[in-house]
Amino acid sequence: MKPLLIQNGRIIDPCQKLDEPDSLLIDEGKIIWMGRGKESPPENDYDVIDAKGLTICPGFIDLHCHLRQPGFEGRETIATGTSAAARGGFTTVCCMPNTEPPLDNKNTVEFVKATAAAEGVIRVLPIGCISRGREGQELADMGALVKAGVIGFSDDGEPASNSPLMRRALEYSRFCGLPIIDHCEDTDLSRGGQMNEGEISAGMLLKGIPNAAEDIIVARDLLLAGLTGGWVHIAHTTTEGAVDLIRRAKEKGVRVTAEAAPHHLTLTEERVKSHGTGAKVNPPLRTERDIKALIKGLNDNTIDIIATDHAPHTETEKNQAFEMAPFGISGFETALGSLMGLVHRKELDMVTLIAKLTAAPARIISKSCGGLGTLAVGATADVTIFDPALEWTVDTSKFASKGKNTPLAGEKLKGKVMATIYGGKIVYKDEGIEIKGVGN
Ligand SMILES: [Zn+2]
Ligand SMILES: [Zn+2]
Numbered sequence: 001m002k003p004l005l006i007q008n009g010r011i012i013d014p015c016q017k018l019d020e021p022d023s024l025l026i027d028e029g030k031i032i033w034m035g036r037g038k039e040s041p042p043e044n045d046y047d048v049i050d051a052k053g054l055t056i057c058p059g060f061i062d063l064h065c066h067l068r069q070p071g072f073e074g075r076e077t078i079a080t081g082t083s084a085a086a087r088g089g090f091t092t093v094c095c096m097p098n099t100e101p102p103l104d105n106k107n108t109v110e111f112v113k114a115t116a117a118a119e120g121v122i123r124v125l126p127i128g129c130i131s132r133g134r135e136g137q138e139l140a141d142m143g144a145l146v147k148a149g150v151i152g153f154s155d156d157g158e159p160a161s162n163s164p165l166m167r168r169a170l171e172y173s174r175f176c177g178l179p180i181i182d183h184c185e186d187t188d189l190s191r192g193g194q195m196n197e198g199e200i201s202a203g204m205l206l207k208g209i210p211n212a213a214e215d216i217i218v219a220r221d222l223l224l225a226g227l228t229g230g231w232v233h234i235a236h237t238t239t240e241g242a243v244d245l246i247r248r249a250k251e252k253g254v255r256v257t258a259e260a261a262p263h264h265l266t267l268t269e270e271r272v273k274s275h276g277t278g279a280k281v282n283p284p285l286r287t288e289r290d291i292k293a294l295i296k297g298l299n300d301n302t303i304d305i306i307a308t309d310h311a312p313h314t315e316t317e318k319n320q321a322f323e324m325a326p327f328g329i330s331g332f333e334t335a336l337g338s339l340m341g342l343v344h345r346k347e348l349d350m351v352t353l354i355a356k357l358t359a360a361p362a363r364i365i366s367k368s369c370g371g372l373g374t375l376a377v378g379a380t381a382d383v384t385i386f387d388p389a390l391e392w393t394v395d396t397s398k399f400a401s402k403g404k405n406t407p408l409a410g411e412k413l414k415g416k417v418m419a420t421i422y423g424g425k426i427v428y429k430d431e432g433i434e435i436k437g438v439g440n
Helices: 078-088 108-118 142-148 165-175 201-203 210-228 240-251 262-266 271-279 288-299 331-345 350-357 357-363
Strands: 006-015 020-027 030-036 046-050 056-057 058-063 088-095 123-126 180-182 230-235 256-260 383-393 412-422 424-431 435-438
Touching: 006 350, 006 383, 020 383, 046 201, 056 350, 058 078, 058 331, 058 357, 078 088, 078 108, 078 331, 078 412, 078 424, 088 331, 088 412, 108 123, 108 142, 142 165, 165 180, 165 210, 180 271, 180 357, 210 230, 210 256, 240 256, 240 288, 256 288, 256 424, 262 288, 262 331, 331 383, 331 412, 350 357
Parallel strands: 006 046, 006 056, 058 088, 088 123, 180 230, 230 256
Antiparallel strands: 006 020, 020 030, 046 435, 056 383, 383 412, 412 424
């Protein structure tokens, strides 16, 4: 493979505090040179991408997705999920363990890693279960899971409801240095709930899920993290109350990190009226007020990262009556386009957005997988190139994901991934981008 030169772009690398016009040279899977201004690269025989008008940044890292394999291959496989992620600009994704069998043992984790190596197009880092069989009763063999290479622990899909179990998991996290990722939901309070609790749920005669269902478990987790000194990572934060609790806990020195998902940052409960089960997600789409709090949280670093919670389902599953349909949104392929809306509306600056998708998640996984999330010379060449201004319409028939379930179907988005490079190899290229040979 020839070296690849990407030139004339705007390079944003929050790790190096870099935001300037620049060129990059990639060879043998690494970034080998970065040129400023008119400096010319050391090689003269390479492939060239002209990135004029485009932004070049480290490949996105998603700390929270569902690849569904093993067990639910009708919804997604590691092959289709990683292709969809590549189309979304992701070069590393961390997959949740609620598969069948679940990732609560070394063999299943190894199966996911081997399948990803053979059939995946980008890096897949598995997350192990907190509890055996995700049953919330006994701790999984966390030591064996660490050895198998998990980057954290979660019973996602379900909360870690059992407080003594959560306490022990957090004690172990202190010892192993990996986060306990909790899906915060008081399931007694949310039972039967279909969407955010409020006037819209009442009008649609659907049972609502109050913000308190999230806030209660966030508060408990923060208290347990304080008690144990363990590291809790709050998955898919959606409420004003949760952002507040996390902010105060951070001020007190509690070891907590938190994420928010693109759909929760950009869409309100109103979407349920227009997109039905496509907008059915858990935790639910909330209100403008919650969105404002989440964005404030991103800007003041209460919310550390953005993670997709990509959760593909089949059309048959989603085409059922609202109460029967499963929760979840297929998120990889619309993430950047929808998040760029925040930048265009000046609610988030572009460097912060990119940091939340690259440097910040890289810090969270650095113990198990260091050196990612930067374009520094010598780093693995995981690179995303996108057009911040290109408008496109979401057409789910073009998704690489098997999951066509999105409340953005038919939506016009501004901002599109043009190419994704993983370990120096182009794993996705938009038809609008050309690669030219230069030299002999
Ligand atoms: Zn969840
Ligand atoms: Zn999830």
